[in-house]
Amino acid sequence: MTRLFWLLLTITVIAGLVVLAMWANQIPWRIVLERENQPDIVLTLTGAAIVMSILGAAIAIIWAFLTGVFRLPTRIKSMRQRSRRRKGNEALANGLLAIEGGDTKGAKRLIGKALADAEDERLALLLDALTAEQEADWTRAERAYAELSRKPGAHLAGLRGLTGAAVKRGDYSMAIDRAREALEMKGETGDWPFKSLFEIYIARGEWEEARRVLTLGEQKRHIMAEPARRRRAVILAAEASDIMSTDPEGAERILTEALKIEPGFPPAAYHLARLQLARDAIKPAISSLETGWKAYPHPALALVAERLDDSEGRSGGRRATQALIAANKSHRETALLKADTAIAAGDWDGAEKALAPLLQGGQPTSRVCRLMEMISTAKDDDGAARTWSERAASAVREPEWSDIETDGSAFMYSKDEWARLVYVFGDSGQLIHPRHESYRAELDVARSRAIGYTSKPAGMAKTSETPVLPDAAAPTPTPPPVDYVKKT
Numbered sequence: 001m002t003r004l005f006w007l008l009l010t011i012t013v014i015a016g017l018v019v020l021a022m023w024a025n026q027i028p029w030r031i032v033l034e035r036e037n038q039p040d041i042v043l044t045l046t047g048a049a050i051v052m053s054i055l056g057a058a059i060a061i062i063w064a065f066l067t068g069v070f071r072l073p074t075r076i077k078s079m080r081q082r083s084r085r086r087k088g089n090e091a092l093a094n095g096l097l098a099i100e101g102g103d104t105k106g107a108k109r110l111i112g113k114a115l116a117d118a119e120d121e122r123l124a125l126l127l128d129a130l131t132a133e134q135e136a137d138w139t140r141a142e143r144a145y146a147e148l149s150r151k152p153g154a155h156l157a158g159l160r161g162l163t164g165a166a167v168k169r170g171d172y173s174m175a176i177d178r179a180r181e182a183l184e185m186k187g188e189t190g191d192w193p194f195k196s197l198f199e200i201y202i203a204r205g206e207w208e209e210a211r212r213v214l215t216l217g218e219q220k221r222h223i224m225a226e227p228a229r230r231r232r233a234v235i236l237a238a239e240a241s242d243i244m245s246t247d248p249e250g251a252e253r254i255l256t257e258a259l260k261i262e263p264g265f266p267p268a269a270y271h272l273a274r275l276q277l278a279r280d281a282i283k284p285a286i287s288s289l290e291t292g293w294k295a296y297p298h299p300a301l302a303l304v305a306e307r308l309d310d311s312e313g314r315s316g317g318r319r320a321t322q323a324l325i326a327a328n329k330s331h332r333e334t335a336l337l338k339a340d341t342a343i344a345a346g347d348w349d350g351a352e353k354a355l356a357p358l359l360q361g362g363q364p365t366s367r368v369c370r371l372m373e374m375i376s377t378a379k380d381d382d383g384a385a386r387t388w389s390e391r392a393a394s395a396v397r398e399p400e401w402s403d404i405e406t407d408g409s410a411f412m413y414s415k416d417e418w419a420r421l422v423y424v425f426g427d428s429g430q431l432i433h434p435r436h437e438s439y440r441a442e443l444d445v446a447r448s449r450a451i452g453y454t455s456k457p458a459g460m461a462k463t464s465e466t467p468v469l470p471d472a473a474a475p476t477p478t479p480p481p482v483d484y485v486k487k488t
Contacts, residue, residue: 021046085119092120095127104134122154129161138169156182156189163196172200183216194222202422205415207239210422231426233262238418240271248275259288264295265425266403267411273304282308286320293324297333299401300410302340332358339371348378366395370444402436404443 031048033041043051095110111131114124129144142165149158159182166175176197183193194217201210211232218228236258240251255272258265269292276285285308289301305320312319321341328334335354342350352375358368369392376385404410413421417434424432434440 021049088114088124089119092123092127095131096123104131107131107134122148122151125151125154126157129165133165133168136168138165141165142169156185160192160196163193167196167200172204175200183213183220191217191222194220202235202419205238205242205419207235207242211235211239227426230262230265230429231422233258233265233268234418234422234425236261237265237268237271238413238415238422241413241418244271244275248278251275259291263291264429266292266296266298266301266431267413268292270298270300270304270411273301273308277304277308277311280311282312286323289320290323290327293333294327297324297328297331297337298403299333299336299398300404302333302337303404303408303410305337306340306344336367336371343371343374346378348375351375364391364395365398366392367398367401369395397436399433399436400431401443402433402440403431405435406441406443408443 031043033043035041091110092114095107095114098104098107098110107127107130111124111128114127125144125148129141129148132138132141132144142162145158145161145165147158148154149162151158159178163175163178163182166172166178179193179197179200182189183197185193194213197213198210198217201207201213214223214228214232214235217223218225223231236254240254240258243254244251252272252275255268255275258268259272262268269288273285273288273292276282276288285304289305289308292298293301302321302324305324308320309318318341321337325334325337325341335357338354339351342348342354351371355368355371355375358364359372364372369388373385373388373392376382376388405412413434417432421432424430
């Protein structure tokens with residue numbers, strides 16, 4: 001459509017000029033050029049216009065030729081510069097492609113040409129930095145990134161490169177400074193400054209600084225609210241774990257905040273209840289366990305509840321255990337807790353009834369099989385006990401039971417494990433199980449207090465001696481959980 005318009009316009013203009021020339025040719029006016037001793041030259045208006053056009057064209061051609069001659073050296077120089085820029089850009093493109101393809105030597109060969117002749121010096125500096133990174137020459141890489149950061153529009157890219165190079169070189173102070181500078185820049189910076197700074201603080205175990213960066217990242221929407229909340233809970237628990245022995249009151253305050261923002265984080269509820277138990281704060285400890293059990297039942301919480309009940313004696317009526325059972329009635333851990341409570345009371349039928357839902361469909365875990373073995377042994381059903389013992393040997397282990405140490409304590413993570421938990425629990429809401437992953441020994445589900453008993457529930461035949469588990473299945477007695485040092 002556009003081409004048709006211009007074609008019609010051109011035809012119209014040409015037709016107009018022809019009509020104008022014909023009209024001018026009919027005008028009786030003449031242009032007379034008088035020449036001395038020569039006949040005069042008489043021109044019509046049309047003829048004069050044609051002569052003037054020819055003269056103008058000739059003058060333009062002559063002028064263009066003369067100016068072209070004078071400008072020839074400049075044009076030759078400009079052509080050479082364009083050729084160099086073209087070759088420099090080609091070297092830059094080939095160098096970037098070589099780096100991407102892993103050809104470090106080829107890229108290094110092209111760097112000099114790219115730096116000298118490439119049209120965009122920023123990309124040439126980037127090529128130099130990337131090549132230096134491939135060769136692990138971090139000093140040269142930092143030098144190139146520093147130069148890049150001073151170029152217009154490349155400041156953020158230069159800071160990112162400087163941060164990565166400083167980390168590789170082990171200069172975390174420099175990396176923190178560069179990442180923080182990028183994070184505090186106005187406008188859109190992407191999420192790499194937040195991720196880099198957060199990862200550095202987490203890897204170094206600087207929990208308080210990590211929390212500050214997490215807050216800033218959440219404000220700038222580099223991380224969603226839910227994973228930020230879970231990450232913050234883990235960081236708080238890790239921070240508290242560092243000061244539990246030296247400042248139990250401060251650790252308790254921090255864990256209270258962690259449990260408040262994320263009730264479904266069992267380590268927070270566990271460590272908080274243990275600290276409260278250590279100062280004989282029974283009601284707050286039960287409340288902490290109940291809050292954690294309602295959101296995320298974990299066997300370690302049941303152990304603390306048992307410890308609380310033992311500290312109160314029979315007069316307490318097993319308040320802590322009953323509070324957990326009431327807080328989350330339908331969970332499988334609650335069924336296991338009911339069975340454990342019944343076993344402690346010698347109610348073997350009640351224990352078997354509590355475990356019945358866990359035996360329907362699928363394969364019971366080794367933990368369930370060991371409890372059923374204990375019940376069968378107590379009922380003098382040696383055949384069933386032997387069967388359950390064999391099934392326990394090949395049944396799958398429960399990862400969460402492996403969180404409990406052989407001394408009865410739980411969630412005793414190292415600094416690296418806390419750092420890993422920040423991401424695993426923070427991003428997916430799942431716990432890590434280092435003991436399960438490394439096949440380390442764990443607390444036996446059949447604890448020593450449940451091996452034997454002195455009485456049986458009504459309706460069960462009495463024997464002349466207290467039955468015990470077979471030697472092959474008998475668990476190794478474990479000491480009670482280690483309490484935190486009470487404040488004196």
